[in-house]
Amino acid sequence: MTDDHVTREHATGADVPEQASWDARYARATVWSGAVNPQLEAEAAALPPGRALDVGCGEGADALWLADRGWAVTALDLSGVALERAARHASDAGRGDGVVWRQGDVRSLVTDERWDLVSAQYFHAVDVVDVVRRLAGWVAPGGTLLVVGHHPADLAVGLRQRIADVLFTAEQVATAVDDDGWTVEVRAARERPARVGDADVTVTDAVLRARRHG
Numbered sequence: 001m002t003d004d005h006v007t008r009e010h011a012t013g014a015d016v017p018e019q020a021s022w023d024a025r026y027a028r029a030t031v032w033s034g035a036v037n038p039q040l041e042a043e044a045a046a047l048p049p050g051r052a053l054d055v056g057c058g059e060g061a062d063a064l065w066l067a068d069r070g071w072a073v074t075a076l077d078l079s080g081v082a083l084e085r086a087a088r089h090a091s092d093a094g095r096g097d098g099v100v101w102r103q104g105d106v107r108s109l110v111t112d113e114r115w116d117l118v119s120a121q122y123f124h125a126v127d128v129v130d131v132v133r134r135l136a137g138w139v140a141p142g143g144t145l146l147v148v149g150h151h152p153a154d155l156a157v158g159l160r161q162r163i164a165d166v167l168f169t170a171e172q173v174a175t176a177v178d179d180d181g182w183t184v185e186v187r188a189a190r191e192r193p194a195r196v197g198d199a200d201v202t203v204t205d206a207v208l209r210a211r212r213h214g
């Protein structure tokens with residue numbers, strides 16, 4: 001079914017409890033800046049465009065950045081509120097022709113599709129390695145898996161206590177692709193400046209980039 005340019009996955013648990021809390025969060029306000037995430041820009045700028053899956057796309061800035069570079073993007077999120085806003089902003093800006101906005105739960109999504117880039121930027125899941133294993137299964141031969149998240153080092157500087165259970169290191173998520181079918185190209189803890197509340201701080205991202213053998 002399509003409503004406001006958002007495709008809804010009936011079979012994928014659109015009414016899970018987390019959906020309500022993400023919807024409420026997005027309904028309160030625009031949550032993120034609208035700018036492309038820095039690690040996506042750093043890791044994907046040199047990739048040849050193809051088909052991309054943006055997992056937990058939120059308000060859609062990364063999906064639009066990819067589409068502007070020629071990628072055909074499936075932008076997946078649990079939150080219909082986020083997706084409707086993303087689709088509306090894209091259409092108001094005359095962008096997003098290459099994006100399909102799709103509501104679904106990555107933990108239960110069933111698909112035969114394969115993507116040349118599967119990207120998850122700051123995806124929150126307590127079972128993150130299981131989720132990354134699913135994402136890896138959707139990467140086409142020769143394609144790239146990019147997983148970026150908040151690193152546990154942020155706790156040491158007084159950040160992210162509320163989401164401590166969803167922080168991870170690149171080494172932890174790399175266990176999802178530790179077989180012969182993959183080359184891990186980047187496994188890093190990368191610092192960057194950020195504004196959190198009223199403070200200028202240094203945060204740390206966990207960055208995993210892996211290539212599936214062709």
Ligand SMILES: C[S@@+](CC[C@H](N)C(=O)[O-])C[C@H]1O[C@@H](n2cnc3c(N)ncnc32)[C@H](O)[C@@H]1O
Nearest residue numbers: 022032056057058077078079104105106121122
């Ligand atoms: C921290 S936000 C990151 C959003 C965006 N990637 C960004 O960097 O601005 C996490 C996103 O994942 C979505 N999400 C959470 N659980 C999900 C699930 N099980 N399946 C699909 N999306 C999910 C949320 O609705 C939210 O938009």
